[in-house]
Amino acid sequence: MADLNAGSVVAARNAADVVTTKMTARNVNVYYGAKQALKDVSIDVSQENVTAFIGPSGCGKSTFLRCMNRMNDTVASARVEGEIKLDGEDIYKGGMDVVQLRARVGMVFQKPNPFPKSIYDNVAYGPRIHGLAATKADMDAIVEGSLRRAGLWDEAKDRLGESGTAMSGGQQQRLCIARAIAVDPEVILMDEPCSALDPIATAKIEELIDELRGRYAIVIVTHNMQQAARVSQKTAFFHLGTMVEYGDTSMIFTNPSEPRTKDYITGRYG
Amino acid sequence: MADQTSHTVKSYDDDIHQLRSLISQMGGLCEAQIIDAIDALTRRDAEAALKVVATDARIDALEGEAEKLAIQIIALRAPMATDLREIVACLKISSVLERIGDYAKNIAKRASALAQAAPIEPMVIVPEMARVVAVMVKDVLDAFVDRDPELALAVCQRDQTVDNFYSSLFRSLLTFMMENPHHITPSTHLLFIAKNLERIGDHATNVAEMVHYSATGHLISERPRGDDTAFATSAAA
Ligand SMILES: Nc1ncnc2c1ncn2[C@@H]1O[C@H](COP(=O)(O)OP(=O)(O)OP(=O)(O)O)[C@@H](O)[C@H]1O
Ligand SMILES: [Mg+2]
Numbered sequence: 001m002a003d004l005n006a007g008s009v010v011a012a013r014n015a016a017d018v019v020t021t022k023m024t025a026r027n028v029n030v031y032y033g034a035k036q037a038l039k040d041v042s043i044d045v046s047q048e049n050v051t052a053f054i055g056p057s058g059c060g061k062s063t064f065l066r067c068m069n070r071m072n073d074t075v076a077s078a079r080v081e082g083e084i085k086l087d088g089e090d091i092y093k094g095g096m097d098v099v100q101l102r103a104r105v106g107m108v109f110q111k112p113n114p115f116p117k118s119i120y121d122n123v124a125y126g127p128r129i130h131g132l133a134a135t136k137a138d139m140d141a142i143v144e145g146s147l148r149r150a151g152l153w154d155e156a157k158d159r160l161g162e163s164g165t166a167m168s169g170g171q172q173q174r175l176c177i178a179r180a181i182a183v184d185p186e187v188i189l190m191d192e193p194c195s196a197l198d199p200i201a202t203a204k205i206e207e208l209i210d211e212l213r214g215r216y217a218i219v220i221v222t223h224n225m226q227q228a229a230r231v232s233q234k235t236a237f238f239h240l241g242t243m244v245e246y247g248d249t250s251m252i253f254t255n256p257s258e259p260r261t262k263d264y265i266t267g268r269y270g
Numbered sequence: 271m272a273d274q275t276s277h278t279v280k281s282y283d284d285d286i287h288q289l290r291s292l293i294s295q296m297g298g299l300c301e302a303q304i305i306d307a308i309d310a311l312t313r314r315d316a317e318a319a320l321k322v323v324a325t326d327a328r329i330d331a332l333e334g335e336a337e338k339l340a341i342q343i344i345a346l347r348a349p350m351a352t353d354l355r356e357i358v359a360c361l362k363i364s365s366v367l368e369r370i371g372d373y374a375k376n377i378a379k380r381a382s383a384l385a386q387a388a389p390i391e392p393m394v395i396v397p398e399m400a401r402v403v404a405v406m407v408k409d410v411l412d413a414f415v416d417r418d419p420e421l422a423l424a425v426c427q428r429d430q431t432v433d434n435f436y437s438s439l440f441r442s443l444l445t446f447m448m449e450n451p452h453h454i455t456p457s458t459h460l461l462f463i464a465k466n467l468e469r470i471g472d473h474a475t476n477v478a479e480m481v482h483y484s485a486t487g488h489l490i491s492e493r494p495r496g497d498d499t500a501f502a503t504s505a506a507a
Contacts, residue, residue, distance in 0.1 A: 225348070225350060226348055229350075252351075253350050253351060253354070254350075254351060254354060254355065254487065255351065255355070255487030255488075256351050261351075262351050262352055263275060265350045265351050266277070266349070266350050266351050266352060266353045267277045267278050267279060267282065267347075267350075268275050268276065268277050268278065269278065
């Protein structure tokens, strides 16, 4: 029976024993106009583990993710209450440089959204506005390094001048990850990054997430339970705007404590 | 646990239900095989014993079916949490039940051999031991059907009784064999029968552990094992 033990069955790797808290959220409430989309969400996101957000459509995963780099500022009707900190610093405090914040907390979206520019310029865009490269050679190095870390260098190195939009969906998504990495962020938020990709492109992104783990704090929203189980070490289950359960991925997928979590992940929801 | 809500995809429930009913059938057959084998032994009925031997093929066939279905569910449904635990438990339980069937078959083979030999006295303890073992198998299957971790735990605790039966039978058979070399052949058969029953008890305990894990997600913590017969010596030596 010992081999049935929950731990190693599910997650590729177990949650790190010693963790550094990268971001904390306390009692976050979000309203779109009069409608409350998130209720009292509190969570710690660590540097070492990949954190997955799962839950049925409309439960508030994207809303919460957008709170973490103040993307909701761009939604006119959205109002965010509570406290979110990055390395102990309140990201909603007055005088916070939001552009700088979004460089530190990057985001990758569901639909690959490269700029209608060359592959090179897609990656160079962020470093350019943040003045991260002094010379052309510096910029070349950043572009190459980012594309390499995104696992795209071999496919892109001979077509850097071509438009990013001319790549396949999977390549575009890795380009978007390269673009996020290029500004040397601390946290990468991914909102269903594989939902438009085929299984091979998906596997490449998952492998990439595994390689990036530890170097960046990573949060991923996914509707694919197996994906959450494969890539994350921590999982949070959201339901109707509340965070129902948060724990080690290996426990959530073998022995969740909340009936609502169990019903959702075993396909008994609704 | 017993009243699980339904899956959104109905055929998933059907699959699990079918798998569970295969296990129940296997369990029912195992229990009957133990009882029939011991019955053949006490009635010295070689023909009935051979029927038990032949029936074992049905348990083997059910195991094959259960394994196929479990693998299919894992491949097609990617089960999670309670479902995952349950299907893995079913897979393991089916192979344990198949082993239990083998032990019953072996008892029957020896029963048919013993039907030809002269009856020996320590025989009387065997049916009693078999009854306890058969009830363990029955109860653990009830615990499986009802997803009842308490009953599973109770079955585990009964394993000690079986071990005690075995130890005492072992000692009396040793004495018996030393008294008269003519007793050695029937005593040896009987000893193996008792050992088979003792193994069945252990396996019922394994099933109980799986039922408990499947129902609760927790392992029953290590229990002490009581079989110390390897070190026992004959009192009459
Ligand atoms: N810009 C908006 N204006 C008004 N309401 C919104 C807005 N964005 C989201 N909502 C509402 O907030 C709730 C949470 O939405 P959110 O997009 O965060 O869900 P989600 O968990 O990401 O869902 P999905 O899995 O479908 O992406 C929903 O009820 C949604 O209708
Ligand atoms: Mg969303």
